[in-house]
Each structure stands twice: as C-alpha cells, then as structure tokens.
Amino acid sequence: MNEWWQSKKKKTEKKKKHNKYSLFELFQDVLCWLPELILLPFRLIFWLFRGVGRLIADLS
Template sequence: MKEWWQGRKHKKRSVKRRNDQYSLFDLFLDVLGWIPELLFLPFRIIYWLFRGIGRFIGEVFN
C-alpha cells in the first residue's frame, strides 16, 4: 500500500509542476483572445472620440 501511495504522490507532484508552465497551446489561446480586441480597438477609439466631441459641443451650446 505504501508503494502505491508513494507512486500516486509522485504523479500528482509531477502534474502540478507541469501545470505551471506556459505552453504553446496557452499562447495560441491568448492570441485568439486578443485578435478581436485588436481589430475593434481603432473603431472604439473613434467612437469614443466622436462621442466626447459631441458631448463637448452639446455642453457649449446649452
């Protein structure tokens, strides 16, 4: 029983060590998550810029 427990303990420790590493698959998922953000960022900046200018002009004439 002790040998079985030691083997199980060793396997769990090695799995924990592997989980801390940043893999190529993790990088791929991060890139897939950032692509939409990078595509829509210029449009969002333009939208907020026009919205801010519109509010400023609206406040000036009120």
C-alpha cells in the same frame, strides 16, 4: 542554522510548481485578444467623436 536553512529551502523547492506556458495556451490567448486588438481603434474613434459631440452640445 545552516542545516535548518537547507531543509527549509528543500521544502519550499518541492512546493513550487514548474508550470510552463505551452504553445497551445499562447495560441488560445492570441485568439482571445485578437478581436479586442482589432476593435480597439474603432472604439477609440467612437469615444473621441462622442466626447467631441457632447462638448459641442454642452457649448450650444
């Protein structure tokens, strides 16, 4: 049983890919998320005012 387990373990280790997250990929991700992080507060304020406006309109 132990021999079978060792051979199975070696096979699965060979199949695993050791993908490393490079600095360039990190830089790309930051560049993609930066506009979203900058615009998020403005979107939240817009949604807040829109919701309050709709609430006031429904009460009238």
